[in-house]
Amino acid sequence: MLRFAPSPTGDMHIGNLRVAILNFIVSKQRKEKLIIRIEDTDIERNIPGKDLEILEILNKFNIEYSQVLYQSGNLKFHQQFGVMLLQNGDAFNCFCSEDDLEKHREDSLKNNNAPRYSGKCENLSIDDIINNENRAVVRMSKSLSSISFNDIIRGYLEFSSDDIDSFIILRRDKTPTYNFACAIDDMLSDVSLIIRGEDHVSNTPKQILIQKN
Numbered sequence: 001m002l003r004f005a006p007s008p009t010g011d012m013h014i015g016n017l018r019v020a021i022l023n024f025i026v027s028k029q030r031k032e033k034l035i036i037r038i039e040d041t042d043i044e045r046n047i048p049g050k051d052l053e054i055l056e057i058l059n060k061f062n063i064e065y066s067q068v069l070y071q072s073g074n075l076k077f078h079q080q081f082g083v084m085l086l087q088n089g090d091a092f093n094c095f096c097s098e099d100d101l102e103k104h105r106e107d108s109l110k111n112n113n114a115p116r117y118s119g120k121c122e123n124l125s126i127d128d129i130i131n132n133e134n135r136a137v138v139r140m141s142k143s144l145s146s147i148s149f150n151d152i153i154r155g156y157l158e159f160s161s162d163d164i165d166s167f168i169i170l171r172r173d174k175t176p177t178y179n180f181a182c183a184i185d186d187m188l189s190d191v192s193l194i195i196r197g198e199d200h201v202s203n204t205p206k207q208i209l210i211q212k213n
């Protein structure tokens, strides 16, 4: 199964069209289906009507697909996987405020360190979690080792656990972030090869970490 996964947050540009065409050609070569997944979980940035505009452009270029899926339709799976990761200790609740995070970021930069999550909420007690009045985001626990993978174009790539960091998988309103929803949906749809923009190379180790857990 191949997938083209545009976000309805802006106009489809030539780079997106290139990715769609490559997915279409490779799906034909491999005799596998191509699905279109509209990644619409960033409610604040979605633009009404962009999904239909994208599908219209794909139709204009005769890019055939077997199905159109809306990522928001899988919300309950994203949340269920989030709970499972929390229960297994592979994710944790984080109550740090935006101000605290920003201050930590500025301090890190001042000291010439790459901004990383401080680890403050990583080992909270059940009481700390239950009695906290604020709503938590859910963060992935830091990987214990580096993550490597083979990219067909770039070859062998390896990312240290420090670079992957304790990234957010569920926002305070418990909607999934891009990396989390994408990793789960690729698993659920049994995607065999991912063809996407090069700007997503640094997201790949995060998505592999989610899938491994």
Ligand code: GLU
Pocket (backbone or CB within 6 Å): 004, 005, 006, 007, 039, 182, 195, 196, 197, 200
């Ligand atoms: N929705 C992402 C984008 O439009 C692409 C995600 C992906 O292909 O993994 O950039």
